[in-house]
Amino acid sequence: IDFGPYGAEESVKTETNFFVTCKLNSSMPSANMATYKWFKVDNTEVTSRDSITRVYVVDRSPGLELNLEPVQDEDAGRYRCVASVGGQTYERQLFLTVRATITFNDCLTEQFGVVGHRSEIMCSASGGEGTLSTEWRKEGVVGTLVTNNEYAIETKKLVVLQTTAASAGTYTYYASASTEKKSQRITLKALTIPAIVQPLLSKKAVVGNTAEMFCMARGNPSPRIDWFKVDENGNQVRMQTDNRITIEERNVDGDTQGIMMIKNVQKEDESYYACKAYNKATEILGSATIPETKSNLDVQTIPTIGEFQDTTNGQYQGREGASVTMKCEARGDPRPVVVWTKVGSNHQYTEGQNSETVSVTKEDIADPNNPGVRLSLGLKGLEASAFGNYTCTARNEAGEVSKNVKLEVLFSPNFDGQDTDYGRVFYTWKGNTDGNFGKVVCVANGNPQPVFNWYKDGTEIVQGTSGYGLSEEKSTDPRYPYRHISKLSVSYNGANDNIFGTYTCRATNNIKPNNQTLQLKRAEVPGMPVVTIQEEKPTVLTFWLMEPNVEGPEVTQFKVTYKLTGGPSEPVELIIPKEFRDYIDVNKKYTVAIINQLEPNKDYTFNFYAENNVGIGVSKEMKKRTPPITTPSAAVIKTNINSADSTRIRVIWDPPNDGGAVILHYKVTWKQVAVRPSNQTLDSQGYVLDYQLTDDTFVEDIKDSEFNINGLIPGSYYQVQVYAKNSLGYGMPGISIIKTREAEDMVAASTGVTVSTGIIICIVVGIFLVLLIIVDVICCVKNRCGIIMCIREKVGGHSSEDGYSAAKTDDVENLAKRDELMEEVKAAEEENLENAEDEKKEPLLPDEQQVDTVDESEPAHEVKELEPEDKTEQLEAPASEKPPAETDTQSPTQEEASSTPGETPESRPSEGD
Numbered sequence: 030i031d032f033g034p035y036g037a038e039e040s041v042k043t044e045t046n047f048f049v050t051c052k053l054n055s056s057m058p059s060a061n062m063a064t065y066k067w068f069k070v071d072n073t074e075v076t077s078r079d080s081i082t083r084v085y086v087v088d089r090s091p092g093l094e095l096n097l098e099p100v101q102d103e104d105a106g107r108y109r110c111v112a113s114v115g116g117q118t119y120e121r122q123l124f125l126t127v128r129a130t131i132t133f134n135d136c137l138t139e140q141f142g143v144v145g146h147r148s149e150i151m152c153s154a155s156g157g158e159g160t161l162s163t164e165w166r167k168e169g170v171v172g173t174l175v176t177n178n179e180y181a182i183e184t185k186k187l188v189v190l191q192t193t194a195a196s197a198g199t200y201t202y203y204a205s206a207s208t209e210k211k212s213q214r215i216t217l218k219a220l221t222i223p224a225i226v227q228p229l230l231s232k233k234a235v236v237g238n239t240a241e242m243f244c245m246a247r248g249n250p251s252p253r254i255d256w257f258k259v260d261e262n263g264n265q266v267r268m269q270t271d272n273r274i275t276i277e278e279r280n281v282d283g284d285t286q287g288i289m290m291i292k293n294v295q296k297e298d299e300s301y302y303a304c305k306a307y308n309k310a311t312e313i314l315g316s317a318t319i320p321e322t323k324s325n326l327d328v329q330t331i332p333t334i335g336e337f338q339d340t341t342n343g344q345y346q347g348r349e350g351a352s353v354t355m356k357c358e359a360r361g362d363p364r365p366v367v368v369w370t371k372v373g374s375n376h377q378y379t380e381g382q383n384s385e386t387v388s389v390t391k392e393d394i395a396d397p398n399n400p401g402v403r404l405s406l407g408l409k410g411l412e413a414s415a416f417g418n419y420t421c422t423a424r425n426e427a428g429e430v431s432k433n434v435k436l437e438v439l440f441s442p443n444f445d446g447q448d449t450d451y452g453r454v455f456y457t458w459k460g461n462t463d464g465n466f467g468k469v470v471c472v473a474n475g476n477p478q479p480v481f482n483w484y485k486d487g488t489e490i491v492q493g494t495s496g497y498g499l500s501e502e503k504s505t506d507p508r509y510p511y512r513h514i515s516k517l518s519v520s521y522n523g524a525n526d527n528i529f530g531t532y533t534c535r536a537t538n539n540i541k542p543n544n545q546t547l548q549l550k551r552a553e554v555p556g557m558p559v560v561t562i563q564e565e566k567p568t569v570l571t572f573w574l575m576e577p578n579v580e581g582p583e584v585t586q587f588k589v590t591y592k593l594t595g596g597p598s599e600p601v602e603l604i605i606p607k608e609f610r611d612y613i614d615v616n617k618k619y620t621v622a623i624i625n626q627l628e629p630n631k632d633y634t635f636n637f638y639a640e641n642n643v644g645i646g647v648s649k650e651m652k653k654r655t656p657p658i659t660t661p662s663a664a665v666i667k668t669n670i671n672s673a674d675s676t677r678i679r680v681i682w683d684p685p686n687d688g689g690a691v692i693l694h695y696k697v698t699w700k701q702v703a704v705r706p707s708n709q710t711l712d713s714q715g716y717v718l719d720y721q722l723t724d725d726t727f728v729e730d731i732k733d734s735e736f737n738i739n740g741l742i743p744g745s746y747y748q749v750q751v752y753a754k755n756s757l758g759y760g761m762p763g764i765s766i767i768k769t770r771e772a773e774d775m776v777a778a779s780t781g782v783t784v785s786t787g788i789i790i791c792i793v794v795g796i797f798l799v800l801l802i803i804v805d806v807i808c809c810v811k812n813r814c815g816i817i818m819c820i821r822e823k824v825g826g827h828s829s830e831d832g833y834s835a836a837k838t839d840d841v842e843n844l845a846k847r848d849e850l851m852e853e854v855k856a857a858e859e860e861n862l863e864n865a866e867d868e869k870k871e872p873l874l875p876d877e878q879q880v881d882t883v884d885e886s887e888p889a890h891e892v893k894e895l896e897p898e899d900k901t902e903q904l905e906a907p908a909s910e911k912p913p914a915e916t917d918t919q920s921p922t923q924e925e926a927s928s929t930p931g932e933t934p935e936s937r938p939s940e941g942d
Contacts, residue, residue, distance in 0.1 A: 030054070030112055030121040037123055042130040043156065044099045049123060051110035052092030063114035065093035070106030095123075102127055131157040131204050135185065136213045142192040143310045144221050150200055152213055153185035157206025164203040194219050222318050223248035223306035226284060229324035234294045235427040236330045244287040244304030244322065252306040254278060254287030259301040259323060268302075291326075296362075296398070299328035330399070332361030332423035334432040349440035349540065352409045357432070359423030360394065360401030366425065367391070367404040372418040372433065373508075378406050386410050413440035413474065416511070442475035442536035442543045446512060453545075456552035456581040458643050459523035466582060466642070469517040469547050471534035474509065479536035481515035486530070496520045496528060519549060526551075552581025555639035555646035562651075563621075567629035567658045567689025572622040574637060576607065582642040589622055594632040594652060629689050630657035658689035660760035661753035664734075668749075668767060670715055675743035675770040681735040682751050682763055690755035697736045698727035698750045704766060716746060716766040743772035 033050050041047045051067065053060040067075040067086050075095060078085035084104070087094040097104055105127040112119045134153045142148025154163055165180075165187050181188040189196050197219035203212045227245030234240035246252045256276060257265040268289060270276050275290040285306070291298055305321040337345075338356040347353035359365045369378035369389070380391040386409050394401035402423070408415055416438040422431045447453065450472055457467040473479050481501065483490040492499045497519060504512035513536075519528050529551055535544045556577040564571040576584035584607050592600040609618040627633065637649040664682040672678045680697060701722040728736065741747060747769070750762035808815035 030110055030119055032110075032121070032123060035123075037121065038126070039123070040126040040128055041097075041100050042128050043102060044130050044132050047097045047100050047125075048094055050089050050092045050094045051112070051121070052089075053112050053114065053119065057114070057119075059114050061091050063091065063112045063119075065113075066111045067093060067095045068109040068111070070104075070108065072109075100127055102129070129156045129158060131155070131161065131206055131209055131211045133202070133204070133211070133213045136202065136215060138214065139216050139218065141218050141220055141309060141313060142189055142196060143313055144192050144194060144196075144219050146192055146314060148189040148192040148196065148217070148219075149183075150187040150189070150215055150217055151185060152187070152202045152215060154202070154204030154211070154213075157204070157209060159207030161204060161206050163205075166201045166203065168198055169201065189217070192219055219249075220308065220310040220313070221249040222310045222314065223252035223308055223320055225304065225306060225320050225322045227286075229302070229304050229322045231325050231327065233327045233329055233426065234291070234298075236294055236296060236328060238294055240291045240294050240298070240326060240328075242289045242291075242302060242304075242324065242326065244289075244306075245281065245284050246287070246304075246306035246320070247284045248306065248308045248310065250308050251280065251283070251285050252308040252311075254285060255305050255307065256287065256289045257303040257305065257321075259303050265303060294328055296328050296330065299326055301325050328362075329425065329427035330360075330362045331428035332359045332365040332425055332430050334359045334421055334423055334430055337421075337432075337434045340434065344435040344437055346437045346439070347408070347411045347415075349411055349413060349438060351411055352407065353411060353436065354405055354407045355419060355434060355436065356403060356405045357421035357423075357434075358394070358401060358403045359421070359430075360396070360399045361423065361425050361427060362398075362400060363425050363427075364393070364400040365402060365423040367402045367421065367423045369404065369406040370420045370422065372420055380404065408436075411438050411440075413438055413443060413476075413511075416440075416476070437476065439476050439540065440474075440511075441540040442473045442479040442538060444472060444536070444543070444545045445474055446509065447472040447545065454548045454550060456550055457519055457521050457528075458552040458581065459521055461521065461552075461642070463582065463642050466552065467519055467521070469519065469532050469534075469549055471515045471517070471536070471545065471547065472512065473515070473534070473536035473543075474512045475536060475538045475540075476511045477538045478511075478513060479538045481513075482535040482537070483515070483517050484533040484535070490517065496525060521551075550580065552641075552643045553579070554581075554644045555579045555584050555641055557647045557649040558584075558587060558637050558639040560637050560649050560651055562653065565653075565656050566686070567656050568625065568627045570624045570627060570633075570653060570655065572624070572635075572637075573619040574605070574622055574639075575619055576639055577646070579639075579641060584639045584641050586640050587620060587622065588638040588640060588645060589624070589635065590638075591624060591633050591635045593628070594634045600634075600636070627655050629655055631655050656689070658755075658757060660757050661688045661692055661755055662686040663761045664695070664751040664753055664763035666749065666751055666763045666765040668765065670765065670767050672767055672769050675772050676739065676741050678738045678741060678747060678749065678767050678769065679735065680738060680749055680751065680767075684734055685753050685760070685763070687753070688755055688757065688760065690757065692753050692755050694729065694754055695731040695734070695736075696727055696729045696752040696754065696759065697731060697738070698725045698752075698762075699738055699747050700725045701742065702746050702748045702766065704746050716768065718748060718766060721748075741769050743769055745769050 030051055031054055033052075035049050039047070039049070051065055053063045057063075069075055069084065075084055075086045076082070078087070078096070083099075083101075084095075084097050087096060093110070095108065095110075105125055108123040108125060110121050110123065132155055134155060136152035140150055142150075154161060165182065179190055181190060187200065187202075197217055200215045200217055201212050202215065203210065205211075223246045225244065226247045227243070229242065229244050232240055232242055242256075244254055244256075246254055256268040258268060259265050268274060268276060273292045275288075275292070277288050277290075279286045279288065287304060289302070301323050302325075303321050303323045305319050307319060311319045335358045337343075338358070339345075339354070345353050345355050355369070357367055357369065359367050370376065378387065378389045380389055382389040388407040388409070390405045390407075392403040392405075394403060404421070406419070416436055418433045418435050420431050420433050422429065424430075451470045455466070455469045461467050469483075471481060471483075473481065481499075483497075483499070490497050490499070497517060500516045500518070502514050502516075504510075504514060506512065515534065517532065517534075521528055529549050532547045532549060533544055534547060535542055537543075556579070558577055559575040561573045561575075562570065563573050572589075574587050586607055587605045589603045589605060590600040592598055603622070603624070605620060605622050608620050610621060622637075624635075632652065632654045635651045635653060637651070639646045662685040664685045666680065666682045668679060668681050678699075682695075684692065703719045703722055704716040705719045738747070738749070745768070746766055748764065748766050750764050752759040752762045754760075805815040805817050809817040809821070
C-alpha cells in the first residue's frame with residue numbers, strides 16, 4: 030500500500046487541514062479492483078462526510094482519501110488503511126503527531142462601541158510552542174497600545190475608556206510564539222444613541238376621521254421607531270399595525286421619520302402616545318438609554334342636537350300676545366357654542382340677550398365624556414310676524430350642525446299683502462272679457478284659517494247672489510303659509526251701475542274678526558299720451574310716448590296717424606306696442622315711435638292715441654315740419670392718431686348722418702403739416718395743427734368707409750379730411766392729424782438692426798453736396814454764374830464783360846418773348862372769367878347752404894386731384910401750348926408734376942387704394 034502525498038509518519042499543527050490517500054501499488058494484481066477502509070485511532074471505521082463530521086473519507090478511485098478538518102490535539106495517534114482484492118487483505122499504518130499552534134478566541138472581525146461610553150474589543154490567543162506574547166495596534170501603527178486615559182488592556186480585551194467618533198477604525202491583535210506569529214484584524218464601529226430631533230406635537234382629531242402622528246429620530250445606525258399607547262397609570266402598550274392602525278417609517282435626509290396613522294378615530298383612541306427610537310447602540314447599553322417623547326391625541330366629536338323639548342307634534346305653538354320658550358340641547362367635545370336664528374333673518378339670539386320681548390338663557394350639561402349646552406329662547410308678547418322656522422346651530426372646533434323647528438303663532442286675521450299684491454281699487458267695464466278685471470280681491474292672513482264674508486251697503490253677498498260669484502284660494506308663496514285669498518266676481522252689463530262703490534271684506538277666526546274696505550270703479554279709456562320729439566331728420570321723425578294716468582287697465586299700445594297738413598290723402602295709421610325704456614329719464618317709462626318715409630321740408634299733422642282693454646283714448650295732436658335736406662354731417666375718423674406703418678395711413682370712419690339724402694360717395698384729402706409742441710402722450714388727446722407743409726392731395730368717388738393713403742414720409746404728420754357727398758354736395762369734413770411711424774422704429778421692429786448716428790450724418794452730408802452741385806450746374810447754364818462758371822471762365826479765358834454782354838443780349842430777347850406771352854395769357858384769363866360767371870348763375874346749393882370752408886388766415890394752395898382709378902398720372906400740356914418762355918427752360922417730368930412735395934412717384938395712391 031502506498032500513501033500520498035505523505036509518508037507513514039507525519040507531524041501536523043493544530044487548526045490546520047490534513048489529508049492522505051491510501052491505494053495499492055500498481056504492481057499488485059487487480060489493484061484497480063481493490064476496496065479500501067480507514068480506521069481511526071480508536072479503531073473505528075472512518076465514514077463519508079456529513080454536516081457534523083470533522084474526520085471523513087473521500088473516494089479517490091483507485092484509492093481512498095482520509096481528511097482531518099481541522100486537526101485537533103486528540104487526533105494524534107495510529108491510523109490504519111485496509112485494502113481488499115481477490116480474497117486477499119493488505120494493511121498499512123499511519124502515525125500522526127500533532128503540534129500545538131496559535132489560535133484566536135472570541136475575536137469577531139466587526140465589533141461596536143457607543144460614543145460617550147466605555148467600549149470593549151474582545152480577543153484572546155492560545156497555543157503555540159514556548160512562551161506566547163501579544164500586542165495591540167491601531168491602523169497598523171507599530172507600538173503597543175499602553176494603558177492611559179484613552180485605552181486599557183484587560184484580560185481577553187482592549188478597553189476604550191471614552192469612545193469618540195475618532196475611536197472608530199481598524200485594530201490588529203498580534204500573538205507570537207517561538208516558532209510562529211499570528212495577527213487578527215478587528216474593525217471597531219462607533220455608534221451613537223438615537224436622539225428625538227422632532228418633538229411629537231399634540232394632535233386633534235374628529236371622530237370618524239383619520240389622525241396622523243409623526244416622530245423624527247437621528248442616530249448611527251439609523252434608528253427604528255416604535256409607538257406605544259400610554260394609559261392614565263403610565264402603562265405602555267406597543268402599537269401594532271391592524272385594519273385601523275398603520276405604522277411606517279421613512280428616511281428623510283438621513284433621519285428616520287416614524288408615522289402612525291389611525292383611521293376611523295374613535296373616542297377610545299384619546300390618550301397619550303409615546304414614540305421610542307432604537308438602534309444597536311441601545312441594544313449594547315440597555316433600555317435605559319432608549320429615548321422617547323410623548324404627546325396627547327385629543328379626540329373631538331362634532332356637536333349633535335337632540336330632540337326639541339316641550340313641543341307639540343314636533344313644533345312650538347303660541348297664541349298672539351302670549352309667550353313661548355324654545356329649548357335646544359347640543360352635545361359635543363369640546364363643549365359647543367349654541368345660537369338661535371330665525372330662518373330668513375340674519376339676527377342671532379345668543380346667551381345674555383334680554384329685552385321686553387326676548388330672553389336667552391344658557392345651561393351647561395356636565396358630562397365629562399360628552400359635555401353639552403342647553404340654550405333656551407323665550408319670546409314674549411307674540412305677534413303674528415313671529416311665526417316661521419327657527420334654527421338652532423351648535424358649533425365647536427370639530428364642526429357645526431344645525432336643526433330647525435317651527436313656531437306656529439295663533440293670530441287674528443290681518444290684511445298684510447293687500448296693498449302690495451292687489452291694491453284696494455278694482456275696475457270693470459261693459460263687455461269686459463279680461464279675467465284679471467271684474468273681480469274684487471281680499472287678502473287675509475290668519476291662524477287658524479279665517480272665514481270670509483262680503484258686504485255691500487250693509488247687505489251680505491253670498492254664493493248665489495245675482496250678479497256675483499265667490500271663490501277662495503290659499504297662497505302658494507312659501508313665505509306666507511297662513512295667507513288666504515277671497516275673490517268676489519262682479520258682472521256689469523252697462524245698466525247695473527249699482528255694482529260700483531265700496532265693498533267690505535270681513536275675515537274671522539276663533540280669535541277675533543277684522544274688516545277692510547275695497548273699491549270697485551268703472552274703467553275708463555286712457556287720456557292723451559305725453560309726446561316729445563326726440564330726433565328730427567328730413568325723412569324720419571322719432572317720438573317718445575309716455576302713457577297717461579289711467580282709471581282702469583294700463584295702456585297696452587299706442588296708435589299714430591299722420592298726413593301732410595292740408596293734404597287730401599287719407600292719414601297713415603301705425604300701431605305701436607307699448608314698451609318700457611328709461612335711458613332718457615330713469616323716472617319715466619317711454620315707448621319709441623319712429624315715423625319713416627316722410628317728405629323733406631313738409632308740414633305734417635300727427636295724432637297720437639293711447640289704448641287699453643277698454644278702448645282707444647283721446648287724441649294728442651301735434652303739427653311738425655320735417656327739416657329740409659342738407660349736406661351730410663362730418664364723418665367721425667376712427668383711425669388711431671399714431672399709424673402702425675411708416676409710409677401708409679389706413680383711414681377708417683363711421684358713416685355720418687346723410688342729411689336726408691343717400692350718400693353717393695366720399696372724398697379723402699391729405700397734406701403734410703407741422704404740429705405744435707406738446708407734452709401729450711395719450712392717443713385720445715390728438716395733435717394740434719401749427720402750419721401746413723404741402724398742398725392738399727385728394728381722391729374722390731370712394732364707396733367704402735375706409736381708404737389707404739400710401740407713399741408717405743416716415744415720422745411725419747398728416748392732416749386727413751373725409752367728406753361725404755349726397756345729392757346736395759359735400760358736407761363738412763371729419764378732420765384728424767395722424768403721425769406715420771418712424772422709419773428706425775419699423776426697422777428695429779422687423780429686423781432688430783439699427784443704423785448708427787455717424788452713418789446717418791454721412792448720408793445727409795452726401796445728399797447736401799449732391800444738391801449743391803445740381804444747383805450750381807443750373808446756375809451755370811441758366812444764369813452764367815456759380816462756382817463751375819467761374820472755373821470755366823478761368824480756364825477758357827473769357828472776361829466777365831463778355832459774359833455780361835451775352836447775358837444781357839439773351840435778356841433782351843427774353844423780354845420780347847415775355848410781352849407776347851403776357852398778351853396771350855391775358856386773353857385766356859378773360860375768356861375763363863366769362864365761363865366762370867356763367868357757371869355761378871346755377872349754384873349747386875341754395876344760397877343759405879353755400880359754405881365757405883377756406884381759412885383766410887392761410888395762403889391759398891393749389892389742389893392736385895387724384896382719382897381712385899387710373900388717375901395717378903396727370904397729362905402734361907403739349908409743348909406747343911406752353912408759353913414761349915417755358916419752352917426754353919428745363920421742365921419737370923410727368924411724375925414730378927403729379928407728386929406732392931416729399932412724395933415719390935411710387936408712393937402715390939395706386940388703383941384700388
